[in-house]
Amino acid sequence: MLQLTGITKSYGERLALDDVSFAVKPGRLTGFVGGNGAGKTTTMRIVLGVLGRDGGSIALDGAALATGDRRRFGYMPEERGLYPKMKVHEHITYLARLHGFSKSDASARAKALLEKLGLGERLADNVETLSLGNQQRAQIAAALVHDPEVLILDEPFSGLDPLAVDVVAGVLHERAKSGAAVLFSSHQLDVVERLCDDLVIIAGGRIRAAGSRDELRAQHSSRRFELVSRVDAGWLRDDPGVKVLEFDGGYALFDADSDEVAQRVLRRAVELGDVASFAPQHPSLAQIFKEVIQ
Structure with a gap:
């Protein structure tokens, strides 16, 4: 389980995160929702170590999160970060190799995952030739190819049509069922409500509500x-x-x-x-x- 406790972050006099605390449980999809500038991306980047925090703690399975633990994470940023000139299969294989898989194993894993995400016919295409929705699928594959124990996705459904949303959602559910802790942000509240097991709502850098979907419905009913x-x-x-x-x-x-x-x-x-x-x-x-x- 990934546990955030009392996370604070300031930019000068502006308090970006104020006592942010919530848990991301293994085997469950946690939806992280809030308006623009609410603090979602800042929180995720702090968990990944991209940003430092001013206060608070982060624990993984009850122990303080160490730098090496983040190798067990998969991360998809909101901004696309793939190499446009690389072929899709080659790119995902390369990322799997960086996580220590052999050439043959990395290639097989990349191919199977890309096919599952609906990109089986685009394996030999350069990333830059893909539609924005297909680039999004490839970016998700990049986050998943090494079977991370914790998966953090920033707006994974952005730019996807309804059929693609269902495909990606099925892959994420499969990862959660295998025991991964999945945190994803989205502005699409209907998609979050349909997919997630747990919800975290943030506004103005503060957590306004957190709990299971059914618990929050009961509390606010x-x-x-x-x-x-x-x-x-x-x-x-x-x-x-x-x-x-x-x-x-x-x-x-x-x-x-x-x-x-x-x-x-x-x-x-x-x-x-x-x-x-x-x-x-x-x-x-x-x-x-x-x-x-x-």
Whole structure:
């Protein structure tokens, strides 16, 4: 497990990171979200040792992170850093060789990974001839080719179409299932919500929320319910403990003042006619994000 505790970083008088603490657990995908300038990239670069920190600590599997430990990391920066004149397969093979794999093993690993990422037909193409989306896939391969125990990806889904997102997501899930701890940032909240097991939300250099996706939904869930009935639900508008948000015949989305009010509504709906469904509505990641950064 990668554990950050009390990380601080300043640029002159500007405090870029303020007491940043969270964990990236093995076997899980952790989504790291925040607006531009929130501190995501700064945090990642500190973990990688690219930037120094002013305070706090970083531990890997319970021990202080040492320089040599970072050989166990895979990193994909937001900026593309591949050599444009190298052929795709040659490039990824070269990076595997730098991690100590033999020539044949490095070549085989690179080929298998590139094929898994949908670049099997582009192995002999120069990197610069690839589309931006395919360059992104190649960059992800560069971060993965040595089977890192910790994977840190800065905006890995940027520039990818929906099919490519699914391909990359499948590869990342596979790595997590093998035991890797995966941290990835993204502005695409719908993608993060769909893929991640855990969430970390940062704003203004401070962690505003962190935990499993289900835990955060429960913590930030209001008493919002959806009622689908075979009779008109207009009577809800006259209930003093209910605020109707959406209404269409037998469909209603509403907030209840208390759990008792919600149960009262359910009993009344059953009395009045057939109830097709009655269920609490959990907030989306976008709703949680807006709530915690305000």
